Amino acid sequence: MNNIFYYETIIGKIGIVENGMAITQMNFAEKMPKGININETVLLKRANMQLQEYFCGKRKIFDLPLAPSGTEFQQKVWNSLLEIPYGKTKSYKDIAKNVGNIKAARAVGMANNKNPIFIIIPCHRVIGANGKLVGYAGGLSVKEKLLAIEKQNYESIIAIRSYQVKM
Structure with a gap:
């Protein structure tokens, strides 16, 4: 099951989506993709923490499993x-x-x-x-x-x- 959670950042509210194993997408608005639960998982918390570290200049490289869907x-x-x-x-x-x-x-x-x-x-x-x-x-x-x-x-x-x- 896919999960999404929204976080406030210095560039506005960002939604992060994960599929139980990897980050699959992010969005800038509170646009709710279909078939996704609003649920803050451990992976989503980790992704948010790394984003916040990036915004503060403390993180240069992300260490997250990624699974973007595309050609x-x-x-x-x-x-x-x-x-x-x-x-x-x-x-x-x-x-x-x-x-x-x-x-x-x-x-x-x-x-x-x-x-x-x-x-x-x-x-x-x-x-x-x-x-x-x-x-x-x-x-x-x-x-x-x-x-x-x-x-x-x-x-x-x-x-x-x-x-x-x-x-």
């Missing part, structure tokens, strides 16, 4: 998104190249748009070839905020490492 191509794109390091961005063209079809940047954009587990599968780290922010299910202001969180914390890590090396 074979979408799965390839989503796996490629998981390879984008914290604090970094890639273009749609970069992802297309990574999944083996350099001409598929538009299809990558569509797969990115269908990512059912945003933030954890970091579709917000994908930007236009010109470096501009383009498209995000939660809106560009949310994408900008997520990237700002990562940039700030990434630069702090680099500054600390630089300081440690100089000692």
